[in-house]
Amino acid sequence: MSKTDFGPSIKSRPVYGVLSPRPGSSHLIVANGEGGAAVEALFAQAPEMKAKAHLIYIPGANGTDMSTAMAALGAGQYNRAPTYASVRSRIVKVLGDGHMGLQVYATGTESLMGQVQRDAMEAGLPHDAVQTEHRGSLARRVQCVHCKGITENVTTDPFVCSHCGLNLFVRDHYSRRLAAFQGVNIDAEDPGEVPPAEERFK
Amino acid sequence: MSVGAAKIPVVVTEVVEVNSLIKRFRFVREDGGQMPGFSGGAHTVVEMDDAGTRRLNPYSLMSDPGDRSGYEISVRRDDTGRGGSAYMHREVRPGMKMLISPPVNLFGLDLRAKKHLMIAGGIGITPFLAQMAQLDAMGARFELHYAARDRELGAYMPELSARYGDRVHRYYDAEGQAIDLTTLLAGQPLGTHLYVCGPKGMIGWVLKTAADLGWPAGAVHSEEFLAPPVGVPFTVELAVSGKTITVGAAQSLLEAIEAAGVDAPYLCRGGACGQCETHVIACEGEIEHNDHWLTDDQKAGCRHIMPCVSRFKGAKLVLER
Amino acid sequence: MSLDDFFHDETFFGDYTFKNSPRAIKRFPFPFPEDDYMYSVNMEPHVPGRPGSVFEHTFDVDEHYVAEMRDRARVLRDDPLRCQSLPHMTLAGWDLLELIMESFARDYPQWFSLTKNGNQWHWINRPLNIDQKFTFLDESTLPYGPMEYITRQAQGDFTLQDQRNDNLWIEAGMVTTQADWSLDFDIGMSFHEWHAPVPKAHEMGVFDRALKFLLQLQHGAPVRRFNWTMTVDPLLDTSPENYPKWGPGKTTLTKENIGQRQHLRVELQTLFRLPRSNAIAFPIRCYLCSFEDLVTQPKWARRLHRVVRDLPDELATYKGFIRNRPLMVDYLSQFDDGAPTSPGWWPDE
Numbered sequence: 001m002s003k004t005d006f007g008p009s010i011k012s013r014p015v016y017g018v019l020s021p022r023p024g025s026s027h028l029i030v031a032n033g034e035g036g037a038a039v040e041a042l043f044a045q046a047p048e049m050k051a052k053a054h055l056i057y058i059p060g061a062n063g064t065d066m067s068t069a070m071a072a073l074g075a076g077q078y079n080r081a082p083t084y085a086s087v088r089s090r091i092v093k094v095l096g097d098g099h100m101g102l103q104v105y106a107t108g109t110e111s112l113m114g115q116v117q118r119d120a121m122e123a124g125l126p127h128d129a130v131q132t133e134h135r136g137s138l139a140r141r142v143q144c145v146h147c148k149g150i151t152e153n154v155t156t157d158p159f160v161c162s163h164c165g166l167n168l169f170v171r172d173h174y175s176r177r178l179a180a181f182q183g184v185n186i187d188a189e190d191p192g193e194v195p196p197a198e199e200r201f202k
Numbered sequence: 203m204s205v206g207a208a209k210i211p212v213v214v215t216e217v218v219e220v221n222s223l224i225k226r227f228r229f230v231r232e233d234g235g236q237m238p239g240f241s242g243g244a245h246t247v248v249e250m251d252d253a254g255t256r257r258l259n260p261y262s263l264m265s266d267p268g269d270r271s272g273y274e275i276s277v278r279r280d281d282t283g284r285g286g287s288a289y290m291h292r293e294v295r296p297g298m299k300m301l302i303s304p305p306v307n308l309f310g311l312d313l314r315a316k317k318h319l320m321i322a323g324g325i326g327i328t329p330f331l332a333q334m335a336q337l338d339a340m341g342a343r344f345e346l347h348y349a350a351r352d353r354e355l356g357a358y359m360p361e362l363s364a365r366y367g368d369r370v371h372r373y374y375d376a377e378g379q380a381i382d383l384t385t386l387l388a389g390q391p392l393g394t395h396l397y398v399c400g401p402k403g404m405i406g407w408v409l410k411t412a413a414d415l416g417w418p419a420g421a422v423h424s425e426e427f428l429a430p431p432v433g434v435p436f437t438v439e440l441a442v443s444g445k446t447i448t449v450g451a452a453q454s455l456l457e458a459i460e461a462a463g464v465d466a467p468y469l470c471r472g473g474a475c476g477q478c479e480t481h482v483i484a485c486e487g488e489i490e491h492n493d494h495w496l497t498d499d500q501k502a503g504c505r506h507i508m509p510c511v512s513r514f515k516g517a518k519l520v521l522e523r
Numbered sequence: 524m525s526l527d528d529f530f531h532d533e534t535f536f537g538d539y540t541f542k543n544s545p546r547a548i549k550r551f552p553f554p555f556p557e558d559d560y561m562y563s564v565n566m567e568p569h570v571p572g573r574p575g576s577v578f579e580h581t582f583d584v585d586e587h588y589v590a591e592m593r594d595r596a597r598v599l600r601d602d603p604l605r606c607q608s609l610p611h612m613t614l615a616g617w618d619l620l621e622l623i624m625e626s627f628a629r630d631y632p633q634w635f636s637l638t639k640n641g642n643q644w645h646w647i648n649r650p651l652n653i654d655q656k657f658t659f660l661d662e663s664t665l666p667y668g669p670m671e672y673i674t675r676q677a678q679g680d681f682t683l684q685d686q687r688n689d690n691l692w693i694e695a696g697m698v699t700t701q702a703d704w705s706l707d708f709d710i711g712m713s714f715h716e717w718h719a720p721v722p723k724a725h726e727m728g729v730f731d732r733a734l735k736f737l738l739q740l741q742h743g744a745p746v747r748r749f750n751w752t753m754t755v756d757p758l759l760d761t762s763p764e765n766y767p768k769w770g771p772g773k774t775t776l777t778k779e780n781i782g783q784r785q786h787l788r789v790e791l792q793t794l795f796r797l798p799r800s801n802a803i804a805f806p807i808r809c810y811l812c813s814f815e816d817l818v819t820q821p822k823w824a825r826r827l828h829r830v831v832r833d834l835p836d837e838l839a840t841y842k843g844f845i846r847n848r849p850l851m852v853d854y855l856s857q858f859d860d861g862a863p864t865s866p867g868w869w870p871d872e
Contacts, residue, residue, distance in 0.1 A: 012712060012719035019701045024416030025388060098392040101416040124316045124393020126420030145705050148604070166767065173720055177711035184763060188770030189846070207743030238742055239618075267799060271775035305744050307801045312687055315613035336799075340614070363752075420688060469739055477739055 004134040013172040016113065016131040021046035025101035027053040028094055029075070032084070033060020034136030035108030036070050042105065043073055051076050053061065053127050054094060056087055056114065061153050062137050091116070095123035105118045107133040111141045114179030127176055138201040142170055143180040150180050156197040158186045167194045170201070209466060210237070215272065216297055220357045220447040224325065226264075226276045229518050236270040240305035241503070242333030243425070244325040246273060247303040252289045256486050257457060259286040259429075260471045262328040263305060266335035273302070276357065278325040283429050292455070306473055309425035311337070316393030318344040321381065321408055323400020324351070327358060329425060330399065334366060345369050348406070349388065352376035371505050383411050386509055398424045428472040430454035431492060433513045438518040440464055441483050455509035464523055466509065473511035487516010526634075526650050530589040536597070541757035543816055547586055551812045552577045553820075553868045554751040558829040560838075562724045566736065569745040569793050577791055578747060580630040581625060582677060589650050591678045591700075591759065594610045598760050599675075599698040604707045605762070606671050606693035608683070615695060615829045616670030617660055618797035619804050623673045648676055649799060670695055679791075679808035682706075684714075688800055691737060693717050700759040700809045702752045702788060703766070703843060722837045737803060742796040750790040750807075753844040753851075757786055757811045776847050781854045782815035785847070787827065814854060820870040824858035831855060 003018065019042045027049055031039050036057060043050055055075035059065035059082070067080045081087035095102075104125065106116035113132045120130045142154045149163025157170040161183065168183030175182070187194050216228035231237060232255070240263055250257045265274035277290045294300070309329055311318060318337060320330045327348055337344045350356035352374050362370045373379040387396070396417065398408040405424050412422050432452050439446050440459065449458040456478055459466050469477035473493030482489070482505050491501040493508035500506045507514075507521070533540045535648045543551070570838040572578035577585075599605055608616055624646055628637040636647045642659040653676065655665040665672045674697035683695035691714045698706040709717045714734045715725070724730060740746065755759055755772045776784060791808040818824035831839075832852045865871060 010719040011725060012716040022416060023414055095392060098423065099388060100390040100392060100394050100396075101388055103416055124314070124391075126418050128420060129418030139245055144710065145708060146765075146767060148707065171720070173708070175708050175711065178708065182705070182708055185767045185770070188767045189774050191771070207689065207741050240742075241799055241801040244801070305742065305798070310801050313614065313685075313800075314609075475739070 004138075005088075006134075009172045012174050014110065014114070014132075014176075016110075016173055019105050019107055019131050019133045021049050022103050022131070023172070025052070025099060027103045027105065028056075028091070028098075029053055029105045030056045030058075030091065030112065031070070031106070032058040032068075032108035032112040032136075033062060033064040035106075035112070035133070036064075036066030038107040038112055038133045038135050039070065040073065043075075044170035050074050053077070054131060055079070056081060056091065056156075058084060058108075060108065060136055062104055064136060081136040084112060088115070088119065091119055092123070093127075095120060097141065098123070103131070104129065105131045105133075108135055108199040109137050109139060110134065111139065111179070112175070114141065114174075121176065140170065140201050141180040142168065142183040143175070143178050144183045146185060150178070151183070154181075154183075154201065155201045155202045158194060158197055159183070204452050207304045209303055212273075212300055214294055214296050214298045214300060214301055216274075217294060219331055220276060221354050223355060224276050224278050224357050226274060227290070227294060228265075228272050228274045229271040229300065232299060237273055238304055239270060240332075241307050241310055241337070242267055242336040243309035243311060243329045244307035245306055245309075245329075245470070246275065248275070248290075248497035249301040249303075250286060250289050250293075252285060252293070255285075255449060255453065255457075256461060257284065257286045257289070258292075258303075258468075258471055260306075260427075262309075262332070262425075262427075264328040264331040264338075268331055268335065268339055276325065276328050280429065282432065284432055286429070294445055306469055306475075309397075309423065311397075311422070312395045312421075313342075314320070314423075315395035316343065317391060317395070318342065319386075319390055319394050319396045320344065320346045321398040321400070321404075322346065322348040323398075323404040324349075324355070325427070326398075326400030326404075326425075328399075330397070331358065331362075333397075334362075338366065345368075345371070347371045347373070347381050349373040349379075349381060349400070350373065383408065383469070384415065387412055387415050387417065394421065396422045398422075399426070400428055425474070426472075426494070428474065428492065428494070428510045428511050430456075432512070433490070434515065436514045436519070438514065439484075440523045441516070441520050449513070454511065455513065457506070459509060466523055468510060471510045473508050476508075478508055478510045480509055480523060481505065481520070482507055483522055484517065484518060484520040485516070486518040487514060487515075489514050489519075524587075529586055530650055531586050533587070533590045534757040535590070535594045535757055539756050539758070541587070541590070541811070543812060544586055548812060548816050548819065549870065551817075551825050552749060552789050552791055552810055553787075553817075553826075553870070554749040555826050555830050556866060556868045558826055558864060559833055560830050562721075562727060562729050566733075566746040566748045566794075569747040569795075577808075577810070579590070581626040581745075581793075582630070582806070583791070584627065584631055584634070584678065588601055588678055592651060592676060593761055594701045595675060595697075600761075602764060605699050605764075606674070606697045607706060607710055608632055608668055608670050609710065611838055612670070612683055612685065612695035612802070613662065613668060614801070615685070615797055615800035615802035616668055618800050618802065619681065619683060620669040620673040621659070621796060622797070622804065623677050627677075671697060677806075679806050681807070682801075682805045683797075684803045684805060688802065689738060690714055691734065691803060699762075701762055701807075702750075702754075702790070702809075704765055707761045707764075718797065720841075722841050723835075737794060740794060740796045740803060742798050745793055745795040747791065747793045748763055750792055752788050752790075752842045753847075754786045754788045754811065755847070757813070759809060759811075771844075773846060776850055778850065778854065781847075781850055782818075783813055785814045785851060785854075786811045787814070787817060814851075818855070818858045821858070822864050822871045823868075824855065825862065826858070826864050828852065828855035828859040 053075040054077040106113040144161040147164035151162040169186040184198040212229035213234040218226040245260045261275040485504045490513040492511040626636040733819040795804040
């Protein structure tokens with residue numbers, strides 16, 4: 001049962017769970033922001049997995065930084081990265097070198113979990129093999145359906161596409177392949193008539 | 203009746219004794235046309251008229267999917283079964299006309315796989331023969347681990363090694379050879395898909411080992427050739443058609459329903475696909491669930507039955523047919 | 524009749540010269556068998572239908588064929604992402620190519636021919652002036668991947684769905700005549716996921732039943748159903764990608780131009796099991812008819828008025844015409860005297 005209540009939504013909206021230790025040859029854990037707390041809880045359940053764990057932690061865009069605590073957890077490998085984009089090549093290499101039996105855990109924002117899942121899928125893991133637990137910010141990655149650009153950290157609805165400048169409303173329709181929600185032009189029929197931006201994804 | 207397209211009238215052109223337990227049969231279309239193409243892992247349902255008893259048995263297509271001139275199946279003789287395989291071995295001759303279904307695939311390849319790892323036991327080799335031919339033609343990466351009781355019963359082993367070389371690993375129980383499953387599974391690169399087909403016990407062992415090693419369920423695929431077991435005769439009321447039928451010891455419930463002239467949907471005839479699922483209106487006794495389709499709750503609940511493989515013991519069974 | 528006489532030279536964009544001939548109007552697949560409308564699975568076997576109708580043949584090639592293929596090429600030049608195929612779906616693309624080529628050559632031998640010598644195939648498409656020799660299953664012998672190659676020569680959108688884990692996954696498609704959904708966004712989704720935005724239907728169990736049915740769809744036993752929506756101007760490319768360009772068109776409808784500009788847009792959807800890949804092909808064939816042409820059939824005029832008037836708000840909103848519904852009802856009411864309509868959707872003779 002997810003700790004965060006996202007409310008009722010459509011069938012393509014991702015649903016997250018709770019991290020739990022699974023048998024495996026090694027464990028790749030990627031967390032951001034408040035997700036550090038889920039990692040602490042995971043290791044508390046199964047301290048023996050720490051030795052085979054590769055933990056990657058990214059401070060949250062909202063300022064939450066649990067790096068010190070993460071470094072002290074005792075994972076076999078630990079890395080602190082400033083952003084997902086910066087650590088992506090490392091993650092892709094670990095997945096590429098991995099064997100079946102590698103367990104993947106992602107916890108923190110939807111944006112982080114979505115990108116880990118996307119990269120795990122590209123490496124050949126079934127999408128539901130990645131364990132997820134939502135913690136912290138509800139900010140979204142949103143793809144503008146018009147210019148295809150993805151805007152990170154979207155907290156308001158509507159918002160302005162950071163690539164092409166169109167006013168977009170945010171749908172719950174989600175693509176695992178792109179690891180993004182869909183944004184659609186809100187004032188196409190009545191240009192300029194844009195409702196005030198509401199902070200829906202804090 | 204089968205959900206879907208019409209049966210294919212065929213002529214048997216070859217019957218080959220592969221070993222003491224296995225015969226291979228080749229079918230070509232009676233009208234001389236091409237067979238439908240198929241995907242590796244598919245099976246066909248062969249219709250038999252065994253002295254008035256109509257049987258329909260599914261058999262994996264073992265021939266190359268790229269060869270549309272005919273289909274080939276291999277049948278292992280089971281002397282303790284209902285008699286379908288015995289019929290095939292005893293009665294089917296070259297020149298005989300038969301009816302087979304268009305191919306149906308419940309054991310398909312996941313073509314996204316970076317590598318396909320196949321584990322076969324005994325007659326379970328048959329779907330892999332078609333799949334390897336398909337993968338080889340596509341240039342995809344695969345590996346086969348094939349166990350049989352002994353060299354005599356290791357059908358097609360030499361041919362497979364000759365054709366696919368190092369990708370084929372052979373194990374003979376009688377010579378004390380066994381698959382080192384843990385090592386094998388632990389060493390596979392991320393993105394490998396695992397396929398297993400063979401006796402129930404082997405499938406169970408492979409699935410459990412894979413799960414214990416942390417393989418995700420979505421990367422593990424299995425097919426068990428479930429034949430309807432022989433049992434004790436029982437009586438069934440068909441509420442919708444208003445008939446009461448007796449299911450013979452060597453007859454499946456589905457076959458008995460069909461013999462009574464009542465149409466019932468089916469597809470795989472092996473308890474795996476869900477098509478023949480039938481609602482139970484009344485049940486005084488115990489349903490012997492032999493299928494892989496119903497959930498544990500459904501099996502405990504006595505409101506559902508899969509007539510292709512399951513049986514009943516008790517005073518009364520009423521079905522919605 | 525020469526090719527030029529039969530196939531129109533018309534546009535679905537810009538100056539919108541598209542027009543249905545009287546024959547095309549009479550065979551238009553009017554999608555309402557009754558005076559009201561709600562979702563259903565409503566699939567029936569795709570067997571040869573009434574001669575002259577849109578489902579007489581496996582695929583319908585009509586007077587708009589050449590012009591539609593020209594429009595498709597235009598859309599793809601602007602946006603190549605409208606045609607995508609995940610790598611493992613190439614085999615399904617070959618299955619689709621075989622299905623379309625064999626069907627076209629069999630049903631329209633005056634326009635298409637296919638000769639095979641083992642895997643060496645020779646395809647001739649006279650209306651599009653194509654003469655292509657290639658090796659079946661070898662992509663390097665065609666100018667595009669197999670799915671793209673053949674769907675550039677077949678009307679309507681196409682999606683290919685892989686069957687895995689008791690589900691269907693949309694993993695390849697040619698989508699240039701869509702009713703407002705994005706292939707680029709949806710590719711990779713499961714059956715329920717890509718249908719997620721449709722209101723009401725999920726609660727009604729429509730998609731659960733449809734999926735269960737499709738999972739056991741067999742080769743040689745295709746099915747068909749209809750879907751419908753509304754479009755202003757005979758614009759085929761009503762994609763979300765281009766919504767900022769075509770959205771404003773909805774706001775300039777008037778009493779005077781609605782008959783000519785408002786179109787009923789019907790999709791003939793067919794579903795085929797493909798043999799070598801075990802995938803499902805889902806062609807979505809699009810037909811357009813203006814209101815002023817539709818109302819020439821009195822039964823259709825009465826019925827369309829009633830359907831549009833009584834449709835739940837949620838559906839009218841989802842289908843994108845809630846804004847213009849009052850104008851539409853107003854226009855259509857002129858043609859509805861309240862008389863009963865005969866069941867079924869064929870026009871009365």
